[in-house]
Amino acid sequence: MFLVLIPVIVPYFISLKLSMMEIFQLQAILGITVAIFEVPSGYLADLWGRKKTICLGAFFSGTGFSILYFLNSFNQLVIYEILLGVAVSLVSGADISILYESLKYKNDERSERTKAIANVQLSKTVSESTASVLGGLLVTISFQMVIIVKAITGWFPFFIALTLKEPPYKKMDKNNHFKNLKFVISHVFFSDRLLILIFINLVLWGLATFIMVWIFQKYWLEENIPIAYFGFIWAGYNLSVGIVGKQVHYLEKKIGPIPLIVAVGLLPIAGYFGTAFLSGWMGIIFGFCFQISRGINQVILKDALNWRVPEMFRATANSLTSLFFRLGFFLVGPVVGYSIDKVGISTSLVYLGLVFLLLFIIFMLPLIKHVREIPTIVK
Secondary structure, rough: OOOOOOOHHHHHHHHHHOHHHHHHHHHHHHHHHHHHHHHHHHHHHHHOHHHHHHHHHHHHHHHHHHHHHHHHOHHHHHHHHHHHHHHHHHHHHHHHHHHHHHHHHHOOOHHHHHHHHHHHHHHHHHHHHHHHHHHHHHOOOOOOHHHHHHHHHOOHHHHHHHOOOOOOOOOOOOOHHHHHHHHHHHHHHHHOOOHHHHHHHHHHHHHHHHHHHHHHHHHHOOOOOHHHHHHHHHHHHHHHHHHHHHHHHHHHHOOOOHHHHHHHHHHHHHHHHHHHHHHHHHHHHHHHHHHHHHHHHHHHHHHHHHHOOOHHHHHHHHHHHHHHHHHHHHHHHHHHHHHHHHHHHHHHHHHHHHHHHHHHHHHHHHHHHHHHOOOOOOO
16 A cells, blocks of 8 residues: 555646546546456455465556556556556455454454454555655656656565465365355345445445545646645545544444444535535545545444455455445446546536435435344444
8 A cells, every 4th residue: 555656646647648537447447457357356365365366466566566657648557557457356355354364363353353454444544644745755856756666665565465374264165166156146145134235335435435536636736736735635634544444443332333334424425515615725624524434434334244254255255345346436437537527526526426415315324224223233
């Protein structure tokens, strides 16, 4: 997550003469690549091993960041996005699974698992925040300097992954792939109404915050925020995700899960309307709504999903969430980019707020109702 390029990537793409629609198309290509490889790679992690899959993903990631320096057109950048997509799909699911298997041999209390996920999230956000500040400083030299630093640090995860120690876990039958896949799909989508509601909302509200991630920098440019500040703003946003995630376990004990689940859905809606109708630094403050929602979502809903899924196909189940998330962005992302190019950011943000308000009513309210009826479900 030491992504020094991310806080200035939209201005960088714009400097290469890309439109917002093309920028969203590149992210859609990344998304569909992840979608194609997501479930097969998660299944590979369950059969082959988490460490091997993570190492392979880290290798593809390092390769992608290394060639970025030489790419300067939309068609060339497609290659970069595909390499990153393969990398993301290989690591996704395997990382959380190896964490859960490691914890199982120490302490199987849910509180420990929740704290562990929060610690991982905080570590990621501290890394991303530090990289954001550095990226904001490096861009004052040149975009190329940012890319060179990312090309070097992009190989660190590969060498770190080589040091992982993978705990033993019960594996699926290597000789009956169709039966395995049928069992996973049956468990996730048909065994428990609460589980499918958790799954849908984990995907939807992850999508709600991720769409805004690719609007932030264009919004800041239009609000005349100096590009040197981008890294600091991005760092503040990312740190808020980690800090909020660390508090979820404590807040859940104090106020229960329902207010937290409500916040996951309502905060992005407030963020869309707030950034649409406010300007300058006030709009940036409303951007924190998305980050707070993300911090809660990635702890409470992700843990609710993982502890209800058997260890033998946990990586595959996590990959399924990423698959639907990426497919969603593949469908929605280019439409959002086109809308921004044609009607502007403010109008597009209002449309997004209305869409997610409708989705809150359709999918989040049933989850809230179900949790209220079974209050011990996330304990």
